Every structure is written in C-alpha cells, then in structure tokens.
Amino acid sequence: MRSPGPAALAALCAMLTAGPAAAADLVVGSKNFTENRILAEMMAQLIEAHTDLEVERRTNLGGTMVVFAALQSGDIDLYPEYTGTGWAIVLKRQGTRDALETYVTVAREYQARYGLIWLSPFGFENSYAIAVRDDVADRLSLRRISDLTPHLSTLRLGLSHEFLRREDGWPGLARAYQFPAAATPTGMEHGLAYEAIDSGRIDIVDTWTTDGKLARFDVTVLEDDHQFFPPYDCAPVIRQGTLAAHPEVGPLLARLAFKIDNRRMQRINALVEAEGLSFAAAAHRFLDEAGLLQAGAAAKSAPTPAAAPTPTGTPLAQLLLTHVWLTFLALLLAALGGIPLGLWLTRHPRFAGPVIGATGVIQTVPSLALLAFMIPIPGLGLGSRSAVLALFLYALLPIVRNTYTGVTEVDADIVDAARGMGLTDRQRLVLVELPLASRTIMAGIRTSAVIGIGIATLAAFIGAGGLGDPIITGLQLNDTAMVLRGAVPAALLAVVADVALGLVERRLAPPGT
Amino acid sequence: MIELAHVTKVYPTDTGEVRAVDDVSFTVDEGETLCLIGTSGSGKTTAMRMINRLEEPTTGTVRTGGRPVTEQDATMLRRSIGYVIQRGGLFPHMTVARNIGLLCELEGYETARTTSRVQELLDLVGLPPDTYQSRYPRELSGGQQQRVSVARALALDPPIVLMDEPFGALDPLTRRQLHREFLSLQDILDKTMVIVTHDMDEAFLLGDRIGVMDAGKMVQCGTADELRAAPANDFVRDLLEAATPEAPGA
Numbered sequence: 204m205r206s207p208g209p210a211a212l213a214a215l216c217a218m219l220t221a222g223p224a225a226a227a228d229l230v231v232g233s234k235n236f237t238e239n240r241i242l243a244e245m246m247a248q249l250i251e252a253h254t255d256l257e258v259e260r261r262t263n264l265g266g267t268m269v270v271f272a273a274l275q276s277g278d279i280d281l282y283p284e285y286t287g288t289g290w291a292i293v294l295k296r297q298g299t300r301d302a303l304e305t306y307v308t309v310a311r312e313y314q315a316r317y318g319l320i321w322l323s324p325f326g327f328e329n330s331y332a333i334a335v336r337d338d339v340a341d342r343l344s345l346r347r348i349s350d351l352t353p354h355l356s357t358l359r360l361g362l363s364h365e366f367l368r369r370e371d372g373w374p375g376l377a378r379a380y381q382f383p384a385a386a387t388p389t390g391m392e393h394g395l396a397y398e399a400i401d402s403g404r405i406d407i408v409d410t411w412t413t414d415g416k417l418a419r420f421d422v423t424v425l426e427d428d429h430q431f432f433p434p435y436d437c438a439p440v441i442r443q444g445t446l447a448a449h450p451e452v453g454p455l456l457a458r459l460a461f462k463i464d465n466r467r468m469q470r471i472n473a474l475v476e477a478e479g480l481s482f483a484a485a486a487h488r489f490l491d492e493a494g495l496l497q498a499g500a501a502a503k504s505a506p507t508p509a510a511a512p513t514p515t516g517t518p519l520a521q522l523l524l525t526h527v528w529l530t531f532l533a534l535l536l537a538a539l540g541g542i543p544l545g546l547w548l549t550r551h552p553r554f555a556g557p558v559i560g561a562t563g564v565i566q567t568v569p570s571l572a573l574l575a576f577m578i579p580i581p582g583l584g585l586g587s588r589s590a591v592l593a594l595f596l597y598a599l600l601p602i603v604r605n606t607y608t609g610v611t612e613v614d615a616d617i618v619d620a621a622r623g624m625g626l627t628d629r630q631r632l633v634l635v636e637l638p639l640a641s642r643t644i645m646a647g648i649r650t651s652a653v654i655g656i657g658i659a660t661l662a663a664f665i666g667a668g669g670l671g672d673p674i675i676t677g678l679q680l681n682d683t684a685m686v687l688r689g690a691v692p693a694a695l696l697a698v699v700a701d702v703a704l705g706l707v708e709r710r711l712a713p714p715g716t
Numbered sequence: 717m718i719e720l721a722h723v724t725k726v727y728p729t730d731t732g733e734v735r736a737v738d739d740v741s742f743t744v745d746e747g748e749t750l751c752l753i754g755t756s757g758s759g760k761t762t763a764m765r766m767i768n769r770l771e772e773p774t775t776g777t778v779r780t781g782g783r784p785v786t787e788q789d790a791t792m793l794r795r796s797i798g799y800v801i802q803r804g805g806l807f808p809h810m811t812v813a814r815n816i817g818l819l820c821e822l823e824g825y826e827t828a829r830t831t832s833r834v835q836e837l838l839d840l841v842g843l844p845p846d847t848y849q850s851r852y853p854r855e856l857s858g859g860q861q862q863r864v865s866v867a868r869a870l871a872l873d874p875p876i877v878l879m880d881e882p883f884g885a886l887d888p889l890t891r892r893q894l895h896r897e898f899l900s901l902q903d904i905l906d907k908t909m910v911i912v913t914h915d916m917d918e919a920f921l922l923g924d925r926i927g928v929m930d931a932g933k934m935v936q937c938g939t940a941d942e943l944r945a946a947p948a949n950d951f952v953r954d955l956l957e958a959a960t961p962e963a964p965g966a
Contacts, residue, residue: 620805623770623878624819624868625794634818638809713809714852 227259229449232279232585234270235263235664235675237475237482238329238413238437238468242283244486246439246456252496253455261585262482263675265664266365267292269575274442275317278584281441281456284321285329287433289313289440291371302328302434313440320446322453323460324438327413327468331372331432334410334422336400347428349380351407360388361396361405371433372409379431394678411435412465415472458495476680517672523692526669529587529662530655533594538648541599545606545644546632555607562600570597570661578665590659590667597658598651605647609640642712649704656697660689670696718744718767718876718908723776725762736762738932739776744925746875749902749909750937751923753916753955759932760912764878767910768797780876795819798869798877798907802884804861806853806868812838813849816868823872837867840904842897859890863897870905879911883918895921916959928952 229250233243240262247258261279264270267288273279289309290296296308310321335345335358343354351358366372367390377386391399396408397416410417410424417424439456446453463471467489474485490496548555565573573596577589613636621631637644663671670689677685725737737759744750752760765771766778769790778785785793806815813834814821820830835845841863853861862882869877883891895918902909902922913919919926920940927937928951936948947953 614805616801616803616805617807619770620799620801620865621807623765623768623794623799623801623805625791625797626822627791630822635807 228256230259230261230279232264232270232273232282233262235265238472239283240482241486244482248486254451261666264666269665272578273585276579280445281439283437284440285435285437287435305434318443320441320443322439322456324436325459325463326461327463327465328436329411329413330435332410332412333425335407337421337423339406340423347426349428355382355386358407359405360407361391361399362388362409363393364390366409376431379429392678413468415469415476419477522670526659529590529669530659533591533655534598534652536595537598537602541602542606545603548607549610559604562603565596566600570658574665585666587667589665590662594655598655601647601650605643609643610636613639638713645708645711652700652704653697660693717746719779721777723773726774735932740934742927742937744908746908747906748924750925751911751913751919752927753913753919754929758929760929761880764910764912768794795872796874798874800865800869800879800882802881804865808853811850812864816871819871841867858886877907877909881912916955
C-alpha cells in the first residue's frame with residue numbers, strides 16, 4: 204500500500220468536503236446489480252457521445268429506496284427503473300397484471316407526486332421468475348409454478364433476501380398459489396444461489412427473466428400460470444428539472460427506446476457476468492453494435508473497453524485508504540462528541556438512562572436502513588458524508604457508555620477523598636476520574652473502531668466506496684475472488700485496529716493501577 | 717473552632733424519611749480533639765461530613781472559625797480542613813509524593829517548595845522520603861497508606877482535621893503503633909480535630925472529649941472521666957463496659 208501521505212489525505216479531505224454531485228452537469232445513478240449498472244453506463248455514454256455535458260456516474264447504490272431517495276433529493280438525475288418496482292415499492296400499490304396500465308399509472312403518479320418522468324421503455328421486461336434445477340424439473344414434471352404445490356415440503360428453496368421480503372415476491376406468491384405453510388425458504392445472496400443450485404444444495408431459486416446466468420446453469424424457468432408477478436418493464440426515470448435544463452437529453456435517451464428485448468438483455472448481462480467485461484465495456488459494445496454512437500462526436504470520451512478488465516477497477520490501496528478514512532473520521536467525531544457527552548451524563552445521571560438508551564436504539568437500526576435515512580438529509584446525500592454520519596452514530600454507544608461507566612465506577616472512596624480534600628469538580632474530573640477511567644474509555648473506542656470497520660463495508664451501497672465495493676460487486680457477479688479482495692483486507696484491518704488500539708489502551712492505563 | 721448548633725439532617729426514603737442527624741449540637745475548641753463514637757447508622761459520620769460540606773444540613777448551623785460553613789466557598793473551606801478516610805482514598809495513579817503534594821500544586825506552590833513540603837510531611841509520618849516518595853499506593857502496606865493519607869491531609873497545614881475511622885481497617889498491632897505516633901503528632905501539631913470511631917478504647921485514647929451518638933442523637937458529650945462518673949444512659953454504660961479499663965495510658 205502506498206503511504207497515505209499528506210497529499211493523499213488532502214485529496215480525501217477534498218473528496219469529503221466537496222458537496223455531492225458537485226462538478227458534473229448530470230449524474231446517472233443505478234442500483235447495485237449488473238443490468239442496472241450496464242443500463243446506466245449506456246445512458247451515460249450515449250449522452251457523453253452526443254453532447255458536451257459532463258456526466259458523473261453514481262452506480263452501485265444499495266437498492267430501490269436508496270436510489271429513489273437520491274433521485275428525489277437531486278443527488279442523481281436519472282436511473283433505470285422497473286415499472287413493477289415503482290408500482291409496488293414506491294407507490295405501494297397492489298395487484299395489477301396489465302403492463303401498459305402499470306406503465307401509464309407509474310408515469311402519471313411519479314410526475315404528479317414527485318416531478319419525476321418515466322421515459323420510453325428500453326423494450327425488455329425484467330420480471331421475477333422461479334427457476335428449478337433441470338433434473339428436478341424433469342423428475343417431478345414441473346412446468347408451471349402451480350406444479351410446485353404438492354412438492355414444496357420436500358424441495359429446498361434458496362431465495363434472495365429482497366425477494367423473501369417483498370410483497371410482490373415470496374409472501375404474495377405463496378398466497379396467490381396457496382402454497383402450504385410447510386414451505387420454508389432459505390434466504391441467500393442471489394449471486395451465491397446459483398452456486399448452491401448447481402452443486403445440488405438447493406432446488407429452487409428466484410431469478411429474473413433477463414438474468415445472464417439463466418443460460419449458463421442447467422435450470423428451467425417455470426411459467427407464472429396465475430400471472431402473479433407484476434410487469435417489470437424497464438425505462439429511464441429522470442428528474443423533470445433535468446429535462447428542462449438539458450432539453451437535448453430527452454430525445455437522446457429516446458433512441459434507446461425498444462432497442463433491447465429480453466434475450467438481448469440476457470446476452471448483455473452475460474457479457475459482464477460470464478465474460479468478465481466491465482459494465483462500461485458491455486454498454487459500449489451494445490451501443491456500438493446498435494449504431495447509437497455514430498452521427499455525432501462518436502470518438503469523444505468513448506470508453507476504452509480494454510482498459511478496465513474487471514467491473515470495478517479501483518486499486519486496492521485506494522479502497523483501503525477510503526475505508527480507513529471513513530472509519531477514522533467517524534470514530535474521531537464519535538470520540539469528540541461521545542466522551543464529553545458521557546462525562547456530562549456523570550454529572551447529570553438522571554439523563555444517563557435515556558441518553559444511553561437512545562444511542563443503543565441507534566445500534567438496533569439495520570445498517571443499510573440507517574445509511575438510506577441519511578440520503579434525503581440536506582447537505583448529506585449520496586456518498587461519504589452520509590456514510591460518516593451513519594458510522595458516527597454507530598460508534599457513539601460504546602464510547603458514551605464506556606465513558607459514563609468508566610467514570611462512575613471509579614472507587615467511591617477515592618471520589619470522596621478528592622471532594623473532601625477540596626478539589627473542584629473540574630480538577631476531580633481531569634486529575635482523578637478521567638485518568639482512572641481512561642482504560643475503559645479506550646476500550647469503548649476500540650469496540651467502536653472494530654464495529655465501524657465492519658459496517659463501513661456497507662458504505663459502498665450509498666456510493667461512498669471503500670472495501671465494500673469489491674464485496675458487493677463480487678457478490679453480484681458471483682466472483683468469490685473479488686469478494687475476498689474486499690473481505691480479507693477488511694478483516695485484516697479490523698484485526699490490526701483491534702491489536703493496535705489494544706496496545707494504546709494498555710499504554711493509556713494509568714501507572715500504579 | 718468548630719460549632720454545630722441544632723443541626724438536623726433528613727434523608728428522604730421510599731417509605732418516608734430518615735433523620736440521620738437529629739438536633740445535634742456540640743463545640744470543638746481550638747486545639748481540642750473530639751471523638752464521635754456510636755454504632756453504624758448512629759449519624760456520627762454524617763455529623764462530621766457536614767463540617768466540610770460533604771453533606772449539607774437540613775436545618776441548623778455549622779460554623780468553623782465563627783463563620784457558617786454554608787457562607788464559605790466549599791473548595792476554600794475544604795482546603796482549610798484536612799480529611800482522612802478509613803481506607804485512605806489515595807489516588808492509585810499518582811505517586812506518594814504527588815498524592816501528598818497535589819493540593820500544594822493546585823495552590824500554586826513552586827515545585828521546590830512542594831517537594832520540600834512533601835519530604836517534611838513524609839518525615840513527620842515516619843516514612844523516609846527517599847524510599848517512599850516515588851512509590852504508588854498499591855506498593856504500600858495498609859498502615860503506610862494511612863500514614864500517607866494523614867500526610868496528605870496536613871499538606872496545606874489546615875487548622876482543622878477530620879478523620880473518618882482512620883485506623884479502622886488496620887490490624888491491631890499496626891493500629892496500636894499508629895495510635896502512639898498519632899498521639900505524639902497531636903502534641904506537635906495542635907490541630908482542632910474530629911475523629912469518628914466505633915472503638916471506645918480508641919476514643920478514650922485519642923479524644924480530649926468524647927461524643928456518644930445513637931440513632932441520630934447526641935446522647936452525651938464530655939471527657940472520659942465525666943462519662944465514667946455519670947453515664948447518661950444504659951447505651952453509654954454498655955459502651956464503657958466494652959472498653960478495656962487499663963487501655964488509656966497503655
């Protein structure tokens with residue numbers, strides 16, 4: 204790793220203090236899965252090829268709510284969305300089957316409620332689907348989803364976490380097909396589910412109709428004979444203000460309308476997932492083949508496909524540095540805020556219960572949810588600031604609690620002697636209580652550091668970078684080596700931080716104790 | 717001089733209130749030592765802690781040097797009163813020298829003056845400075861810790877010293893040794909002192925006068941001879957019988 208010299212730290216400071224989406228004219232976002240990222244790249248490259256606009260990419264955002272919040276707040280200007288997702292997740296509607304009605308409704312409602320415009324669809328539909336391993340399908344004659352019903356108690360289901368929770372996923376499906384309650388699916392990361400079905404550890408996975416992996420594994424997609432899954436036509440969603448500010452963008456994106464059918468999308472996805480092209484390169488190949496880059500400044504800022512052999516080409520040192528910096532900054536802020544807060548509580552003990560309780564409640568909020576809450580807050584948005592604030596909130600509890608208990612657990616005789624001999628409250632704190640509590644306080648900081656390094660891997664979901672980047676991308680691409688590129692350094696970092704802060708803790712321990 | 721005039725301390729409890737100290741009055745003259753004796757819960761410690769404002773009286777007045785303590789700045793008041801507690805209350809992260817010299821330091825003494833004061837005090841309590849000044853409290857025996865604690869209380873040469881069971885946690889042999897040293901210290905220093913104890917022998921030995929407390933009340937206050945001559949009630953009589961007759965002057 205190159206040494207984090209002052210220049211590098213200054214650059215990182217600049218990165219953190221720069222507002223979200225500062226310089227670019229237009230920010231293209233995407234969710235954190237292959238297809239969405241490729242589509243975002245396509246849109247970005249198309250705009251770059253035909254206009255002079257500076258386009259920034261904020262891809263790899265963690266899920267619908269994160270990316271939608273970013274679009275609403277203006278952190279991004281557009282991203283590819285699916286009609287069924289807008290219908291069920293954003294508008295919270297239930298039960299439609301007609302594709303056109305769905306598109307028209309989300310388009311109308313998005314514009315009226317949020318000032319967001321659905322442009323023309325790309326032409327493919329990315330619906331949920333249920334896939335069964337071929338040999339199981341043959342043996343049990345499974346062709347339709349309703350064929351599953353008598354066999355569910357013996358079949359092993361490995362479903363993605365989002366599918367398990369979504370109303371238009373497993374819960375609704377089980378009701379619509381009146382599945383027996385005995386069917387108990389296991390939640391797993393989608394990228395790992397194919398490995399599991401391939402090695403015979405599970406029989407059924409949820410998938411989608413454009414999944415590039417469908418062609419690579421021996422699985423059969425079952426027909427949705429009760430037409431449960433809503434339509435998922437994909438289209439760009441863009442802010443009204445962006446369209447007005449850059450009127451050339453609307454017609455430009457319309458060139459992508461109905462250019463990609465399901466089979467084509469499957470193939471483009473497979474370019475990345477099976478052939479190892481970068482998202483940018485896959486997008487570029489499609490645009491090039493479809494002739495969408497010509498008749499304009501085609502050569503301008505065209506990406507060089509060979510330059511990025513892996514989907515995320517960020518050097519490890521930079522990921523590590525970002526990771527350390529995010530965690531360190533959050534920890535520093537938590538110590539600067541948490542220690543005085545803990546000390547204040549020792550002087551106002553009736554607030555100790557509520558305040559420590561409140562910091563404890565923060566810890567029970569799922570990390571990803573806490574990160575997503577930050578995005579709409581003015582001045583935070585996508586990226587480092589939100590990540591640092593979320594990490595700060597997580598780091599508070601151990602520091603506040605240990606400061607408070609460290610000071611209150613100082614021997615009552617010693618405190619009594621200090622008062623009785625005439626130390627002022629401040630002198631007692633600085634000369635007696637803080638030194639005697641320093642080891643406990645340091646232990647709190649150490650706990651926070653180790654927790655923070657772990658949670659910081661999730662910061663990648665909101666575009667803050669760090670070692671979570673290769674982990675998340677690796678999981679999408681089913682690339683274990685890439686997952687390990689992020690996971691191993693993160694684990695090592697946690698161990699190193701634990702040992703190093705443990706040494707500091709021992710050094711800080713007052714002499715004579 | 718210390719005066720308590722009709723001092724009462726009431727603590728609220730779940731079931732009502734407790735009168736820890738109930739209308740107690742006494743005076744300790746300049747250079748005199750008063751021993752407060754009683755069972756635990758008799759209010760003797762609370763009565764003493766109101767002198768340096770570690771507790772505030774509910775009603776009544778406490779005076780030192782003729783001025784009500786509540787009108788004096790708490791920090792200034794406490795620095796004019798030495799304070800020794802049962803297990804010393806030494807600061808474990810500070811050396812013996814720093815423990816003793818801390819108040820000198822806070823009062824802005826020059827380093828050299830603090831150092832010589834610390835050495836003087838260590839000599840006074842019978843701990844050779846060269847051997848002991850850079851040790852930490854846990855490296856000392858209980859008796860040595862208590863001597864350091866006394867030295868610390870005397871650092872600013874306060875006119876008044878309060879001691880809460882100062883020798884209570886020591887083994888009998890060490891206690892007897894410290895009693896002897898204390899008596900000679902008393903002669904040299906001529907401090908106004910209040911000592912809380914539950915040991916009648918100790919009270920007879922160290923106190924010019926003895927205040928017997930029971931259930932928050934001052935039952936009787938007088939010299940050893942006065943108590944022996946006319947015990948106020950059975951409680952005092954029982955205490956006197958528990959004492960070893962030949963202990964004084966031993």
